[in-house]
Amino acid sequence: MNTDSLISTYRAAGQGQVFAFWESLDATARAELAAQAAEVDLAEIERLNRTLVFKAAGGGANLDGLAPAPCILLPEHGGDAAQWAAATARGEAALRAGRVAAFTVAGGQGTRLGYDGPKGTFAVTPLKAKTLFQVFAEKIKASGLRYGRPLHWFIMTSHANHAQTEVFFAENRHFGLDPGRVHFFRQGRMPAVGYDGKILLETPGTLALSPDGHGGSLRALHRSGALDLMQSEGVDTLSYFQVDNPLVRCVDPAFIGFHLGAGAEMSSKMVPKAYPEEKVGHFCLQDGKIVVVEYSDMPLSMQRETNPDRTLRYGAGSIAIHVIDREFARRLAVGGEDVALPFHRADKKIATIDAAGQPVKPTAANGVKFEMFVFDAIPFARNSIVIETARADDFSPVKNADGLDSPRTSREDQMRQFARWLQGAGVPVATDATGLPQARIEVSPLFGYDASTFAERWQALPVKPAVVEGLYLE
Structure with a gap:
């Protein structure tokens, strides 16, 4: 679309304010603004305004008919050891066949850690001070060596850290991995809007854009061509994990085997909650589907409910480790409203400009950002399972500069x-x-x-x- 058509489209959609300062911009600034505007799906923004912005914030999650989700327990907690052994063998066969790829969501910066750089470049190990990326690279390399098939590794960056991440890997020779099997692609972005539904400008020549949440990883896989590459390489199973967890088993044969054996489209790991108020999502069953209910959406009275043996009734905590079927990711990425991940509304203080183009730094929320959560994909899966993992062997994230995590x-x-x-x-x-x-x-x-x-x-x-x-x- 040429620039004149782009501006006309925005005006027809009632979003002409995006180009209010067009005449005062130089050629470089105009090109940047036009490129950003071309990223935006105006029909999607109109739908989100109608369904999220123009409705009152809040309202809470739907908790009707909620029950604890069924989980496959570890053998030491009553699970079937033979079933676990069979799942491990099945997963190992998939790894030997080259069907599995690792997928890391790594769009974050180390701001909360007091670190200036992509979070994946943060040093985390106790003696050698290896970075998160190096830890994952060595786990992925070790798995490839063990099963005789090097793995593809897909890494979702953000616009803020993409270039730094690519340079970091190049400087470190991809930590011994084949560069042709390490693939970087950017997370999608969404514009923030004011409470009137108008897209906000951060400067006269840039939109107020922010990442679309870890749920955006699925459509980023599709838009980047990563899913087509996987298909051409015979990869049909993605091992998904986030960049802040050095303990994660990047490719866990038992988990993969359970997923494949169940014919599942998206599967999840859980850890028993350490205490009722722990800030993790809860795996639940609702209308026959597995769902994740955020801790902020579940009343404390429910979080504190116990079983007869005094374990927590809603004790299966979500830790953002999943196995995802390739074509399931594609179906969600290209589907219509009835099969697409929902966006969530986040009221935020958004740096913007006034009618004269002067900076505005709000002291209270002045608009809405839109984000998707990857766990919202689970209810769309034709089959989904949850397996238990040991916290001590799979989950110790680095989120805060001090204290917990x-x-x-x-x-x-x-x-x-x-x-x-x-x-x-x-x-x-x-x-x-x-x-x-x-x-x-x-x-x-x-x-x-x-x-x-x-x-x-x-x-x-x-x-x-x-x-x-x-x-x-x-």
């Missing part, structure tokens, strides 16, 4: 895991009551990325390390 707590959780592996292999490792070792230790995923692969490699060492303090294994 901080770099310190994550490093300590990593060392607890390494200590358990060593103890399981018969190495005496002194720990405190929480399992934190007194010695500083780190294990590269290239040595072992779970208890069984670590044990195999340890037993094969011709000479075992004599000193645990400062131990690094690779």
